[in-house]
Amino acid sequence: MSYQVPKFRHPDLPVNELGYTRADYEGAISTLCAGCGHDSISGSIVRACHELSLEPHKIAKLSGIGCSSKAPTYFLGKSHGFNSVHGRMPSVVTGAAMANRELMYLGVSGDGDTASIGMGQFTHAIRRNLNMVYIVMNNGCYGLTKGQDSATADEGSASKKGDPNPFGAIDLPGLALQLGATFVARSFSGDKDQLVPLIKAAMTHRGFALIDVVSPCVTFNNNAASTKSYEFVREHAAATGTVDFVPMREEITTSYEPGHSQEVTLHDGSVLHLHKLSDDLDPFDRSSAMLALERYRSAGQILTGLIYMNKDSHDLHEVLETSRRPLNTLVEEDLCPGNKVLQNINASLR
Amino acid sequence: MEPTDVKNPEYFHKVVDCQYACPAHTPVPEYIRLIAAQRYTEAYMINWESNVFPGVLGRTCDRPCEPACRRGRVEKEPVAICRLKRVAADNKDSIADLLPEIPRQKNGKRIACIGAGPASLTVARDLMPLGYDIDIYDNQMAGGGMMRSQIPSFRLPIQVLDEEVNYILDMGVTTFFDTEVTSMRSILDKGYDAVFVGTGAPRGKGLDLPGLEEAGDAVHIGIDWLSSVAFEHTHKIGKRVLVLGGGNTAMDCCRTSKRLGGEDVRVVVRSPFADMKASPWEKEDAMHEGIPIYDNHTPKEFVLEDGELKGMLFEKVEAKYDENGKRSLVPTGEDLVFMEADDVLMAIGQENAFPWIERDVDIDFDKWDMPVVDATSFQSTNEKVFFGGDAAFGPENVITAVAHGHQAAISIDLYCRGESVQNRPAPFTNLVSQKMGIHEWSYDNAVESDERYVVPLAPLAKALGDRKVEVELGFDQGMGFKEAERCLNCDVQTVFQEDRCIECDACVDICPTDCISFVGNAGEEELRTRLSAPAGNLAQDLYVSESLPTTRVMVKDENVCLHCGLCAERCPTTAWDMQKFFYGVTKAGQTA
Ligand SMILES: Cc1cc2nc3c(=O)[nH]c(=O)nc-3n(C[C@H](O)[C@H](O)[C@H](O)COP(=O)(O)OP(=O)(O)OC[C@H]3O[C@@H](n4cnc5c(N)ncnc54)[C@H](O)[C@@H]3O)c2cc1C
Ligand SMILES: Cc1ncc(C[n+]2csc(CCOP(=O)(O)OP(=O)(O)O)c2C)c(N)n1
Numbered sequence: 001m002s003y004q005v006p007k008f009r010h011p012d013l014p015v016n017e018l019g020y021t022r023a024d025y026e027g028a029i030s031t032l033c034a035g036c037g038h039d040s041i042s043g044s045i046v047r048a049c050h051e052l053s054l055e056p057h058k059i060a061k062l063s064g065i066g067c068s069s070k071a072p073t074y075f076l077g078k079s080h081g082f083n084s085v086h087g088r089m090p091s092v093v094t095g096a097a098m099a100n101r102e103l104m105y106l107g108v109s110g111d112g113d114t115a116s117i118g119m120g121q122f123t124h125a126i127r128r129n130l131n132m133v134y135i136v137m138n139n140g141c142y143g144l145t146k147g148q149d150s151a152t153a154d155e156g157s158a159s160k161k162g163d164p165n166p167f168g169a170i171d172l173p174g175l176a177l178q179l180g181a182t183f184v185a186r187s188f189s190g191d192k193d194q195l196v197p198l199i200k201a202a203m204t205h206r207g208f209a210l211i212d213v214v215s216p217c218v219t220f221n222n223n224a225a226s227t228k229s230y231e232f233v234r235e236h237a238a239a240t241g242t243v244d245f246v247p248m249r250e251e252i253t254t255s256y257e258p259g260h261s262q263e264v265t266l267h268d269g270s271v272l273h274l275h276k277l278s279d280d281l282d283p284f285d286r287s288s289a290m291l292a293l294e295r296y297r298s299a300g301q302i303l304t305g306l307i308y309m310n311k312d313s314h315d316l317h318e319v320l321e322t323s324r325r326p327l328n329t330l331v332e333e334d335l336c337p338g339n340k341v342l343q344n345i346n347a348s349l350r
Numbered sequence: 351m352e353p354t355d356v357k358n359p360e361y362f363h364k365v366v367d368c369q370y371a372c373p374a375h376t377p378v379p380e381y382i383r384l385i386a387a388q389r390y391t392e393a394y395m396i397n398w399e400s401n402v403f404p405g406v407l408g409r410t411c412d413r414p415c416e417p418a419c420r421r422g423r424v425e426k427e428p429v430a431i432c433r434l435k436r437v438a439a440d441n442k443d444s445i446a447d448l449l450p451e452i453p454r455q456k457n458g459k460r461i462a463c464i465g466a467g468p469a470s471l472t473v474a475r476d477l478m479p480l481g482y483d484i485d486i487y488d489n490q491m492a493g494g495g496m497m498r499s500q501i502p503s504f505r506l507p508i509q510v511l512d513e514e515v516n517y518i519l520d521m522g523v524t525t526f527f528d529t530e531v532t533s534m535r536s537i538l539d540k541g542y543d544a545v546f547v548g549t550g551a552p553r554g555k556g557l558d559l560p561g562l563e564e565a566g567d568a569v570h571i572g573i574d575w576l577s578s579v580a581f582e583h584t585h586k587i588g589k590r591v592l593v594l595g596g597g598n599t600a601m602d603c604c605r606t607s608k609r610l611g612g613e614d615v616r617v618v619v620r621s622p623f624a625d626m627k628a629s630p631w632e633k634e635d636a637m638h639e640g641i642p643i644y645d646n647h648t649p650k651e652f653v654l655e656d657g658e659l660k661g662m663l664f665e666k667v668e669a670k671y672d673e674n675g676k677r678s679l680v681p682t683g684e685d686l687v688f689m690e691a692d693d694v695l696m697a698i699g700q701e702n703a704f705p706w707i708e709r710d711v712d713i714d715f716d717k718w719d720m721p722v723v724d725a726t727s728f729q730s731t732n733e734k735v736f737f738g739g740d741a742a743f744g745p746e747n748v749i750t751a752v753a754h755g756h757q758a759a760i761s762i763d764l765y766c767r768g769e770s771v772q773n774r775p776a777p778f779t780n781l782v783s784q785k786m787g788i789h790e791w792s793y794d795n796a797v798e799s800d801e802r803y804v805v806p807l808a809p810l811a812k813a814l815g816d817r818k819v820e821v822e823l824g825f826d827q828g829m830g831f832k833e834a835e836r837c838l839n840c841d842v843q844t845v846f847q848e849d850r851c852i853e854c855d856a857c858v859d860i861c862p863t864d865c866i867s868f869v870g871n872a873g874e875e876e877l878r879t880r881l882s883a884p885a886g887n888l889a890q891d892l893y894v895s896e897s898l899p900t901t902r903v904m905v906k907d908e909n910v911c912l913h914c915g916l917c918a919e920r921c922p923t924t925a926w927d928m929q930k931f932f933y934g935v936t937k938a939g940q941t942a
């Protein structure tokens with residue numbers, strides 16, 4: 001058994017604007033089961049962060065409990081990390097974000113961690129439009145505790161040792177739309193070409209960005225009767241369109257067929273190109289997104305890609321007018337502006 | 351691309367870069383693992399089977415394997431393959447019981463080998479166990495050819511050479527030493543069933559410059575001088591020595607001069623330093639012994655005073671390259687440079703010479719006066735006569751001579767049995783899974799990060815004091831183990847079974863060197879642009895699967911695979927397996 005990945009890397013790996021290769025964004029060797037979808041999502045996160053030229057020390061990765069929540073150990077080894085208690089990641093992110101808005105907050109959770117024990121936390125983070133990326137590694141089961149059905153397991157789906165699930169599934173993108181999420185996407189761990197640009201867009205979006213990533217549990221829920229298996233997802237996934245993320249400093253070189261493509265300029269000047277495959281979804285229209293989700297669900301298909309994005313998102317910092325500077329950089333003069341200011345405040349209250 | 355046919359033995363053979371590059375295709379990683387396991391005798395025998403002179407080659411081989419070594423593509427330096435071979439030779443037990451048995455009942459066929467260099471000795475080694483009677487003729491007093499007459503003792507102690515030459519001669523070869531063969535016809539007239547010509551390239555080239563004749567015996571042909579040192583006819587040289595030439599012979603001449611009384615010894619070469627023919631390590635060794643190398647100097651004339659050599663004049667030149675990269679050396683126009691000298695050694699190349707082969711014995715010669723020899727069978731136009739080693743296609747090195755010898759032996763055996771010499775036996779191959787448990791392999795799959803270990807040397811003063819003191823001390827067992835651990839086990843192949851793959855990407859994600867991609871198929875040129883990492887090394891193959899359920903194909907760029915086995919460990923369905931590939935060149939008398 002190998003407990004270490006060899007030190008050597010491909011000698012011609014491309015470097016990003018910071019001079020880093022993909023390898024600089026890797027983490028420890030994974031201890032998840034061989035073939036777990038979560039590892040592929042980790043791979044996509046590494047690629048996205050490298051391609052975005054993010055400084056590793058300006059990223060904080062936070063998680064709850066579960067195989068999915070263990071995953072942050074296996075990427076971004078030079079970033080900040082916090083492994084919280086089960087379902088409590090959103091409140092820890094809220095606190096951290098309020099204290100320091102300069103970091104990019106990446107929450108990693110599972111379907112159990114989010115849709116069961118962490119449901120209350122999840123909904124409020126959305127409602128407040130907390131500026132974070134929230135990735136659910138969704139395998140329809142509690143992988144870490146040996147594969148019990150989770151709240152996202154589809155009705156009738158059965159895990160390797162289980163009976164068909166008698167309950168309906170919670171659809172996280174649908175729920176997030178309902179709660180006013182400003183960026184909602186779904187993808188599949190086995191489709192990096194789709195997932196990487198979505199992660200990049202989510203990381204650049206200002207506000208709460210949910211990516212629900214179907215991520216097969218090879219050990220407990222990758223059997224023929226499961227609707228979260230590699231095979232089932234491949235056969236039933238339907239993409240809204242393809243997304244190209246063009247960072248601010250790069251020239252747009254791809255040309256798109258008119259009528260089928262839309263461009264969105266993000267707050268930092270990056271451009272998102274949506275190349276639509278069908279006309280039945282307008283991802284900038286919330287009701288169109290909700291209808292499309294329902295339409296695909298009732299047709300037995302899994303809608304993937306960018307489902308909804310609010311171009312005028314105002315995140316929690318804007319709403320609450322929080323400190324622009326990290327709290328730990330504020331000194332006595334900032335926090336205690338002196339008698340004169342106090343007199344003024346008192347006067348205004350008289 | 352079409353799916354890769356891994357059943358073709360050459361596919362996986364090529365992945366074992368070192369073995370593929372070795373002219374004799376020595377199973378390098380196999381013996382390196384044995385060295386790491388301190389199984390030196392077995393490591394030695396694997397070498398002995400393939401390259402016949404492990405102790406000699408572990409010190410002197412031109413090592414074409416090392417520039418090919420995969421390790422050199424992922425870090426600074428390749429594995430010290432050559433010097434590891436010496437570790438096996440230095441630490442082995444007696445191999446007397448492991449040598450092939452020589453049948454008492456001979457097969458009635460008589461073979462003559464002309465020359466007793468590595469090529470002829472290899473022919474004898476391969477044919478003696480099959481019952482042939484072999485006569486070896488050589489004009490020197492003992493066997494070994496240029497390994498004895500040219501390679502200096504400070505690089506190759508005579509006992510090491512004697513031991514390995516004697517393993518062969520002691521098989522019962524009839525030797526005719528101190529015997530110059532002056533007529534091919536007289537050999538053919540002796541009724542041999544076949545004749546092998548392994549006479550090397552024995553003639554040193556000289557430079558006919560003004561003053562040469564007057565300079566007399568102060569000017570020497572390098573290889574003749576080296577052999578007269580080796581055979582103890584020459585014991586000293588003047589204080590100021592100029593060595594002309596930039597190849598390995600020049601390096602041996604200058605280093606030998608230093609040990610025979612030369613104080614101001616210089617190497618003077620026409621070409622730029624970087625273009626010199628000598629191997630980098632030979633140049634380093636010479637410079638380490640305090641010998642300066644003057645490059646870009648073309649010799650012009652010998653300068654004499656009162657009929658005595660005083661030195662030489664050189665013209666300074668500059669290398670210019672035309673658009674085809676062809677080099678010309680253009681004079682810089684500066685004044686000629688004078689260098690003092692008591693002796694001059696000309697080491698500017700060797701050539702073949704076959705004055706003793708009559709031109710009417712059915713052996714055709716080409717316009718360069720070289721025998722016409724088939725590159726596969728080593729047969730000449732006289733079907734009884736075979737050539738090998740430096741005699742076949744010009745000067746090369748010991749390992750090439752050995753490789754020729756093996757192939758010529760196969761041909762001679764086929765010929766003597768009345769079979770076509772084109773009917774070459776296929777190589778022996780074997781592919782065995784290394785899986786021992788879920789995540790356990792029967793080879794050490796961890797990849798060590800150590801940099802190449804440097805071979806310890808004898809103290810300089812001691813080495814320069816006596817030409818018989820071996821300069822390199824060799825790795826001791828501990829260092830040998832450490833260096834052996836640097837080997838990436840390239841013979842443990844990644845074997846892909848597409849019908850098992852669920853396209854989960856686990857192998858793609860874990861691979862430290864981004865070898866694996868799942869992409870839409872295309873022609874090779876296009877496919878190379880679709881992979882997870884740049885795939886610009888066209889000398890390295892792509893391993894392409896059949897089409898998978900998503901219509902994509904698995905493509906593995908073999909270039910920088912570390913053979914770490916992580917892909918196979920992470921694969922949930924064992925679509926990847928690590929399998930040890932053994933490739934053995936079939937020898938005379940064996941059928942694959
Ligand atoms: C200075 C020098 C250093 C070298 N160093 C290395 C090294 O470090 N590593 C390496 O791999 N290679 C080295 N080489 C090259 C290597 O020695 C040869 O390539 C190799 O020995 C060729 O083997 P062979 O069997 O073809 O012939 P040779 O080794 O040349 O043997 C031929 C034999 O035939 C004899 N012979 C020739 N004609 C007749 C005749 N008519 N009758 C009887 N006998 C005859 C010769 O005297 C000789 O003994 C070196 C060469 C030189 C000149
Ligand atoms: C408070 C608390 N309750 C229950 C558990 C047991 N537990 C550990 S992981 C887990 C479910 C994880 O499921 P999910 O978030 O889907 O992660 P997965 O392992 O499937 O990736 C549970 C219930 C716990 N660790 N803490």
Ligand code: SF4
Pocket residue numbers: 031032033034035036037038067068139143144216217218219220
């Ligand atoms: S149990 Fe399932 S979710 Fe957990 S690591 Fe294994 S495959 Fe992944």
Ligand code: SF4
Pocket residue numbers: 844860861862863864865866906910911912913914915916917918
């Ligand atoms: S053995 Fe497998 S994981 Fe290791 S380098 Fe080669 S392809 Fe990559």
Ligand code: SF4
Pocket residue numbers: 035850851852853854855856857858917920921922923924925926
């Ligand atoms: S890990 Fe195995 S099953 Fe998964 S993609 Fe690689 S070969 Fe296929």
Ligand SMILES: [Mg+2]
Pocket residue numbers: 066068110111112137138139140141142143150
């Ligand atoms: Mg789960």
